[in-house]
Amino acid sequence: MSTPVLPRRADGATLACLFVLSLLILPARLAVAGLPLSLTPAEILALSLGVVWVCAQMVSTTGVAKGGNPVRTALFVYGMLLLAVYGYTTYLYLPSDELNLADHTLVLYLGYASLLLVMCDGMGTRERLDFVLKAVVIGGTFAAIVALLQFRLDFDLTEYMRIPGLRHSSVEEVPTVISRSDLRRVAGTLGHPIEFGALSAMLLPLAAHLGFQARSRGEAAARWWICAAVIAAGLMFSVSRTAVLGLAGAGLILLVGWSNRRRLVTLGAFLVFLGVMKVLTPGLIGTFYNLFAGAGEDSSVIYRTHDYPFAMREFAKSPIFGRGLGTWYPFKHQVFDNQYLLSLVETGLVGVLGFVGVIVCGIVVALRVRRMSTDPNVRNLGLTIAACLVIPLLGAATFDLLSFPGITSVLFLLVGAAGALMRFERRDQRDRTVISSFHEPADLSRSLIAVTGNGHGRARSESS
Known part of the structure; x- marks a missing residue:
């Protein structure tokens, strides 16, 4: 009689998947109604993850990991730095609107930290980690499908995704479809086309990893290659330099670490994809070429660079702790399309160093797992996570990355995934x-038993 299969108990991976799907499927503009703060369902789930993690750390029966981890250490240092910034700046005078934004931003960062901790400590096995990464790719594919409808049919599905209990947040003035060179720049379910493009660049290597992993295991890989193609198309429809620069940086890391055969296959698939996009969307490839060829005269590039002296003057007023977390916001202050400049002004040197330190720690840990492991799939996943985390390091120089919860959440999720991989490999x-x-000792004991047994046998034969 076969043993009945028991249902799997919900764990950290289950909760993380619920968060990911609410983050990438629900439109970014939808916030929970009736709250004093503007929080999306995903942000409330992230805060709930923090409560679950704290409770799980108090008992020893949940299977949640405890003990040291480089990722947890980096997060702790970053968190202490942000608390120092918050304490210093709120001790001084802040206008009421900026003080409210500092409180709101601190709550958001608490959610990001909770997500990282659950990813790092709440995954029981590599299969459960893969389960979460699959949910991330599926959610990104849905967002890309919405972007495809926006780009090709000028149909915005997010306008019809109205859910009872949710309201439009304050970012609804930012359109999801923006024109550039007679083309539509689309955001899918995210808050802005730049965010959507950068996020698509981060998810494309993950989709490719799942396709390679399925093939090596003899499983069906077609679904993941379809997801990769849809996400790549979404990246193109964002018409974003940031997405291309990020993907180029990640691609360089992957090409260095991949085998020659995988490099050739990937480059061939890339050329075929560009050919298909040129046929299906005439003018799109030319638009991307002009974005880089005419970058020196592009108004958006000039706008990004002309405010450097002004940002440095603001930074000089409080170079260590900044003027306050989240206090430099549009409609009141000049917009910095550069997260490094924005962080220098808001959180000073300590905030920038902490932010970069968390990402670099995730990259180093992922690459270290690649060196430690002998499993080719684990090695490829470590390389993939490191490549994905290079994208926000580059993207932070071209837009205010931390102002967008979607890509920021995925960033912290992947850093937590690197920590989980390190824990699995150490175990x-x-x-x-x-x-x-x-x-x-077992071999030694068997040898002793054999010698002792032969001695007893000889003794018995001699006595007889």
Whole structure:
């Protein structure tokens, strides 16, 4: 009689998937009604993850990991730096509107930290981590499908996605479809085309990893390659320099780490994809070319660079702790399309160093897992996560990345995934060490038993 299969108990991966789907499927403009703060369902779920993580750390029966992890250490340092910035700036005078924004931004960062901790400690196995990454790719594919409808049919599905209990947040003045060179720049379910393009660049390597992993395991890989094609098309429909620069940086990391065969296959698929896009959307490839060829005279590039002296003057007023987390906002202050400049003004040097430190820690940990592991799929996942985390490092120089919760959440999620991979690899190495330590005494005991048994046999034969 076969043993009945017990239903799987919900764990950190289940909660993380609910967060991911609410983040990428629900329009970014929808916030929960009736709250004093403008919070989306995904942000409330992220805060709930923090409560679950704290409760799980108090008991030992949930299977949640405890103990040191480089990612957790980096997050702790970053969190302490942000609290120092918040304490210093709120101790001084802040206008009521900026003080409210500082409180709201701190709540959002608490949600990001909660997501990272649940990803780092709440995944029981690599299969559960893969489960979350699959949900991320599926959610990104849905957002890309919405973008496809916006770009090709001028049909915005998000306008019809109205859910009871949710209202439009304050960012509804920002359109989801923006014109550029007679083309529509689309945002899918995200808040802005630049955010959508950068996020698509981050998710494309993950979709490719799932396709390669499925093929190596003898599983159906077509679904993940379809997801990769749809996400790549969404990236193109964003008509964003940031997306292309980010994907180029990630692609360079991947090409260095991949085998020659995988490089050739990927480059061939890339050329075919560009050919298909040129046929289906005439003028799109030329628009991207002009974005870079005429970058020196492009108004958006000039706007991004002309405000450097002004940002440095604001930074000089409080270079260590800044003027306050989230206090430099549009409609009151000049917009900085550069997260590094914005962070220098808002959080000073300590905030910029903490932000960069968290991302760099995730990259280093992912690459370290790649060196430690002998499993090709784990090695490729470590390389993929490192490549994905290069994109926000580059993108932060071209737009105010931390002002967009979608890509910021995925950034912290992937850093947490790097921490989980490190934990799994360390556990596997400990298990291998324990097993090898047991093997040697076992072999020695078997040898002693054999010698002792032969001696007893000889004694019995001699006495007889």
